[in-house]
Amino acid sequence: MEKLNYILKRILQMIPVLIIGILLVFALVRFLPGDTATAILGDKARPEVLAAYREKMGLNDSIFKQFIVYCQSLVRLDLGDSTQYNMPVATLLASRMKVTVLLTLMATAMTVVIGLPLGYLSGIRKDRLTDQGIRSFALLGLSLPTFWVGLMLMLIFGVQLRWFSISGWGETWIDHVKGLFLPALTEAIFAASVIIRNVRNNVVDVRGQDYVDFARCKGLGGFRVGCMHVLRNAMIPTATLLSIRIISMLGGTVIVENIYSLQGMGALLVGAVSSRDYAVVQGAVLAFILVVLAINLLTDILYSVLDPRIALK
Amino acid sequence: MNFKKLVCLALALVTALSLTACGGSETEEAQQPADGGAADAAPADTIVIGRAYDSDNLDPVVQVGNYNIWILDLMLEGLVQCTDDGSAVEPCLATDWTVSDDGLTYTFNLKEGLCFSDGTPVTGEDWVFSFERAMSMPDESWYFTVENIASVEAPDDTTFIVHLKEVSAATLPNLSMWTCGVQSKAYYEQVGDEGYVNGFIGTGPYMLTDWSKGESMTFEANPYYHIEGQPVTKNILMRVIADDNSRVMQLQSGDIDVAINLSMDSLYQLESDDRVVVDPSTSCETRFLALNTSNEYLSNPKVRQALSMATDPTTITSVATYGYGEVASTVLPTVSAYIDPSIPVNQQDLEGAKKLLAEAGYPDGFSLDLMICSGKTVEESIATLVKEQWAQIGVDVRICSYEKVTYTDNLYGLNFDVVVDYWTDDICDPSEFMEYLCDFDLCSGFDTNYKVEGIEELNDQASRELDETARKELYYEIQQRIADAYIYIPICTIPYANAESVNISNFVQTPLGNLRLATMTKTAG
Numbered sequence: 001m002e003k004l005n006y007i008l009k010r011i012l013q014m015i016p017v018l019i020i021g022i023l024l025v026f027a028l029v030r031f032l033p034g035d036t037a038t039a040i041l042g043d044k045a046r047p048e049v050l051a052a053y054r055e056k057m058g059l060n061d062s063i064f065k066q067f068i069v070y071c072q073s074l075v076r077l078d079l080g081d082s083t084q085y086n087m088p089v090a091t092l093l094a095s096r097m098k099v100t101v102l103l104t105l106m107a108t109a110m111t112v113v114i115g116l117p118l119g120y121l122s123g124i125r126k127d128r129l130t131d132q133g134i135r136s137f138a139l140l141g142l143s144l145p146t147f148w149v150g151l152m153l154m155l156i157f158g159v160q161l162r163w164f165s166i167s168g169w170g171e172t173w174i175d176h177v178k179g180l181f182l183p184a185l186t187e188a189i190f191a192a193s194v195i196i197r198n199v200r201n202n203v204v205d206v207r208g209q210d211y212v213d214f215a216r217c218k219g220l221g222g223f224r225v226g227c228m229h230v231l232r233n234a235m236i237p238t239a240t241l242l243s244i245r246i247i248s249m250l251g252g253t254v255i256v257e258n259i260y261s262l263q264g265m266g267a268l269l270v271g272a273v274s275s276r277d278y279a280v281v282q283g284a285v286l287a288f289i290l291v292v293l294a295i296n297l298l299t300d301i302l303y304s305v306l307d308p309r310i311a312l313k
Numbered sequence: 314m315n316f317k318k319l320v321c322l323a324l325a326l327v328t329a330l331s332l333t334a335c336g337g338s339e340t341e342e343a344q345q346p347a348d349g350g351a352a353d354a355a356p357a358d359t360i361v362i363g364r365a366y367d368s369d370n371l372d373p374v375v376q377v378g379n380y381n382i383w384i385l386d387l388m389l390e391g392l393v394q395c396t397d398d399g400s401a402v403e404p405c406l407a408t409d410w411t412v413s414d415d416g417l418t419y420t421f422n423l424k425e426g427l428c429f430s431d432g433t434p435v436t437g438e439d440w441v442f443s444f445e446r447a448m449s450m451p452d453e454s455w456y457f458t459v460e461n462i463a464s465v466e467a468p469d470d471t472t473f474i475v476h477l478k479e480v481s482a483a484t485l486p487n488l489s490m491w492t493c494g495v496q497s498k499a500y501y502e503q504v505g506d507e508g509y510v511n512g513f514i515g516t517g518p519y520m521l522t523d524w525s526k527g528e529s530m531t532f533e534a535n536p537y538y539h540i541e542g543q544p545v546t547k548n549i550l551m552r553v554i555a556d557d558n559s560r561v562m563q564l565q566s567g568d569i570d571v572a573i574n575l576s577m578d579s580l581y582q583l584e585s586d587d588r589v590v591v592d593p594s595t596s597c598e599t600r601f602l603a604l605n606t607s608n609e610y611l612s613n614p615k616v617r618q619a620l621s622m623a624t625d626p627t628t629i630t631s632v633a634t635y636g637y638g639e640v641a642s643t644v645l646p647t648v649s650a651y652i653d654p655s656i657p658v659n660q661q662d663l664e665g666a667k668k669l670l671a672e673a674g675y676p677d678g679f680s681l682d683l684m685i686c687s688g689k690t691v692e693e694s695i696a697t698l699v700k701e702q703w704a705q706i707g708v709d710v711r712i713c714s715y716e717k718v719t720y721t722d723n724l725y726g727l728n729f730d731v732v733v734d735y736w737t738d739d740i741c742d743p744s745e746f747m748e749y750l751c752d753f754d755l756c757s758g759f760d761t762n763y764k765v766e767g768i769e770e771l772n773d774q775a776s777r778e779l780d781e782t783a784r785k786e787l788y789y790e791i792q793q794r795i796a797d798a799y800i801y802i803p804i805c806t807i808p809y810a811n812a813e814s815v816n817i818s819n820f821v822q823t824p825l826g827n828l829r830l831a832t833m834t835k836t837a838g
Contacts, residue, residue, distance in 0.1 A: 032718075033718070033719045033722060034716075034717075034718025034719045034721065034722045035718065035721070035722055035725075038718065038721045038722065038725065039717070039718045039721070040377070041377050041454060046454065046755065047755075048452065049452055049453065049454050049456075052452035053452075084369050085369060085526050085527065086369065086370060086510040086511075087526065092526070092527075095525075095526075096527075151558055151562075154559065154562050155562060158562060158563075158566050158568075159562050159565050159566040162566060165568065166559070166562060166563055166566060166568060167552065167554075167563050167566075167568035167569065168528070168529075168552065168554075169528070258555050258556050258559075259556050259558070259559055260559065261363075261552070261553065261554040261555060261556065261559050261563070263525075263527045263528040263553065267527070267555065268527065271527070271555075274716065274717060274718070275718075276718055
């Protein structure tokens with residue numbers, strides 16, 4: 001019951017953030033230089049054709065009137081129509097969202113799978129060869145630009161070895177996972193490097209705590225102490241960091257989806273900004289805001305799971 | 314307890330991902346022969362084409378943009394069509410035609426037994442509907458192609474008559490445009506304007522069967538196509554691959570068979586790959602510098618001439634296009650049959666340029682902003698080389714790179730000094746470009762804010778001149794007057810940078826950009 005109250009309270013707190021987000025996006029999109037009509041009709045469109053288009057799309061209306069119309073539509077849960085794709089924004093977002101969500105989930109899973117064990121191993125083997133090796137890997141992962149990593153993975157595993165498809169999303173679930181493996185790995189390499197460094201430092205700190213010595217004195221085995229006392233406590237700050245990395249990875253989809261020709265939210269947003277497709281930009285950013293708020297909420301809930309001493313109030 | 318679950322979940326994910334990865338390699342290998350590997354010598358059923366952008370509107374009358382235009386020829390045909398080399402108009406669905414003595418009535422005899430891709434016969438009513446719909450939409454971009462048509466009639470299903478408002482030399486090229494292609498009236502009545510955005514039913518070699526917007530388009534062979542044995546390939550899949558490097562890699566890996574609209578450097582890079590054939594197709598895409606005469610310095614004709622003399626388009630073309638471009642003598646596409654042969658390619662003369670600048674009162678030079686559209690490698694190279702060449706006469710160039718929409722806004726607002734400008738013909742006739750060049754009000758003297766005396770009248774005359782030689786002379790005169798004003802510095806025409814797998818043959822892109830794929834095949838190779 002306490003948890004439910006907490007979740008409801010947090011959801012209510014999200015509403016002002018959402019409203020501010022909507023306002024900001026609406027304003028920022030309108031402040032972008034450039035004319036929607038020329039973006040859609042091309043730069044050699046005749047003046048009378050451009051004028052007719054602006055009138056038809058309501059682009060001649062005042063910003064205030066456009067905002068009122070937008071808010072009225074939002075209340076009706078109508079995100080408007082895409083000028084570029086000639087279809088409802090909600091339908092477009094729904095089809096694109098699954099690519100981005102699955103990509104981010106896979107990238108997160110890989111980040112955890114690579115980052116946690118290596119970070120833990122590095123921490124318990126502090127200053128030994130294993131630690132040096134893992135730290136070097138993490139440093140390399142942090143230094144390499146994402147687009148370069150993406151292209152190299154494509155070149156090696158897609159073109160030369162042909163282990164993975166590099167031609168998009170596919171039809172079946174197996175295709176999806178295969179198609180998303182390299183993009184997710186591209187995102188995960190950077191994020192895992194961050195996690196490795198963080199977990200390592202936390203493990204080193206926690207291993208010096210009295211309660212770890214006490215657990216050992218009680219006669220607990222090394223694995224049990226490592227998992228139940230060291231790693232679990234070391235993961236509390238890592239959970240915050242991971243949630244931040246997930247949010248960054250969502251932003252990173254803009255680059256990764258472009259490189260791997262995945263038609264997700266990132267690719268959609270880039271295209272929409274280029275063609276001044278206001279409705280899509282607003283809808284996509286709104287969806288991103290909602291996802292980020294949800295991730296933050298989940299992270300807070302995860303704290304209490306990892307450490308029961310943290311109460312949800 | 315919860316922590317244990319988390320560890321178990323992580324382990325399960327590792328196992329699942331590893332299994333998938335291992336399985337992936339085997340499946341990929343197993344697919345190779347079917348995708349055009351060595352096992353099967355028969356032509357493949359499907360050819361995959363990778364392109365940078367998706368189409369957004371397939372309504373032939375309403376759509377704008379090359380990514381719509383270029384694929385319309387797959388589904389749509391008209392009375393006549395532009396030849397594959399873009400030099401003339403040839404019959405398509407019309408077998409022949411006659412022109413009345415006053416030049417105002419064209420009577421076309423149509424092929425018999427024509428069917429749409431849904432199997433329904435093409436009737437005179439469909440022809441009249443298609444033309445009248447285009448003629449009823451004056452606010453659309455391509456209205457100019459039907460603007461001169463007074464009325465149309467179809468006395469029977471194999472005769473179609475076009476009545477013109479006035480005599481026009483560009484009648485047949487206009488009739489070869491997509492606005493004049495025949496579409497099924499019944500289908501339009503079923504889906505309306507809204508549904509038409511997603512496609513129509515025509516008589517072209519292919520029909521659109523699936524469109525996953527922003528991702529791919531699937532075309533299937535039209536079983537009722539009027540040419541025996543065509544189209545050769547059953548399915549064409551157009552896949553959107555926005556990133557240039559990804560398109561190249563997918564071509565190299567065999568995931569796609571044809572990559573279109575690559576950059577020049579990608580094309581150059583692919584030259585050394587024996588799995589791929591580099592295919593730079595002749596285009597109508599020109600690049601030239603437009604000088605905005607609103608600028609204090611550029612309002613002086615001697616300054617404009619000096620800048621022209623300081624420019625070496627031959628070197629620029631060779632470097633910026635990796636040798637694939639063709640250096641231009643005028644702003645017209647080099648493939649045009651109407652280029653004035655007496656105008657030579659600009660030759661660099663730095664001493665002459667310096668002298669002219671001194672005469673103009675600027676012996677120490679001045680500064681200018683050169684605007685380009687960002688993300689376009691050819692434009693970026695042109696700008697860099699121009700900056701270097703003009704620096705030699707004391708003109709300091711600041712390169713201003715803007716994203717497409719801002720670039721366009723600045724272009725319309727004349728907010729630049731010099732711009733790397735461009736043109737692409739949509740019609741196999743110079744009339745479209747000439748109208749933009751000669752009608753000052755259409756786009757401020759084509760981005761120069763300079764009105765060249767007499768060219769509007771000469772263009773009006775040329776548009777009505779039916780004698781080919783006389784028409785050419787008029788266009789030569791226009792080009793000469795424009796050249797004498799030094800408002801443009803022609804640079805080059807760049808090709809369509811396409812590349813195909815070695816086992817692809819007959820991939821055709823006309824100089825106007827239209828894809829002609831009815832005879833394209835993919836064999837084992």
